[in-house]
Amino acid sequence: HPQDITNVVPTENIPGQGLIRGTVHDPKARILGADCGSAGLFDSLSDLMHFSPWLLGDVKYPDFLPDEWLDQLFVDQTPGHMNNRSFGWILRSYAGHPYILHTGYTGTLMVIDRVAHTALIFLSNRVHPDPGNKMFLPSRSELIRTFITEANQ
Numbered sequence: 001h002p003q004d005i006t007n008v009v010p011t012e013n014i015p016g017q018g019l020i021r022g023t024v025h026d027p028k029a030r031i032l033g034a035d036c037g038s039a040g041l042f043d044s045l046s047d048l049m050h051f052s053p054w055l056l057g058d059v060k061y062p063d064f065l066p067d068e069w070l071d072q073l074f075v076d077q078t079p080g081h082m083n084n085r086s087f088g089w090i091l092r093s094y095a096g097h098p099y100i101l102h103t104g105y106t107g108t109l110m111v112i113d114r115v116a117h118t119a120l121i122f123l124s125n126r127v128h129p130d131p132g133n134k135m136f137l138p139s140r141s142e143l144i145r146t147f148i149t150e151a152n153q
Contacts, residue, residue: 011106012127026105045123048110052119055100055112074098074114094148101144107136111144116151120144 010019024030043051053059057070073086075098084091089100099113107126112119122143126136 009125010128011125012131013129045121048121048123052110052112052121056114056117056119073100073112092148094152099148103140107140109140109144111147113148113151116148118151120147 005021008021010021011023012020014020054061055070055073057067060067073089074091075086076082076084076091077087078085086100089102091098091100093099094113097113097115099111099115101109101111103109105127107122107124109120109122109124120143122140124136126133
């Protein structure tokens with residue numbers, strides 16, 4: 001965390017509290033006062049750029065997670081294989097091959113397509129200044145469609 005909180009991008013403008021900076025804005029996490037699984041993961045672009053090659057299979061960490069387990073991220077893990085969910089990831093397919101994505105409440109996004117051998121990292125904040133931003137989610141869906149289509153041409 002930067003020493004000067006004014007150098008931190010605001011997360012949300014909460015009525016009665018003002019701008020939230022440098023703390024998790026997720027209401028559940030704020031109430032719990034600690035790390036909260038429902039509050040998602042928070043990381044820098046640099047770290048995500050190191051994480052995505054591992055998900056693409058370019059970097060191996062067998063002591064951390066064997067390749068067989070990594071491969072299972074691209075398989076529906078729900079009962080009956082009907083809900084298009086992996087371990088913490090949304091599972092979708094394009095032209096018969098799976099890709100995974102993870103979205104966040106604030107609009108963040110990560111897409112991993114191992115067949116096209118590419119990843120998309122999109123860091124955003126749809127809740128600032130207005131958490132009622134209705135245009136963002138359809139635009140994010142269009143971004144995913146465009147990325148997957150162009151990556152597989």
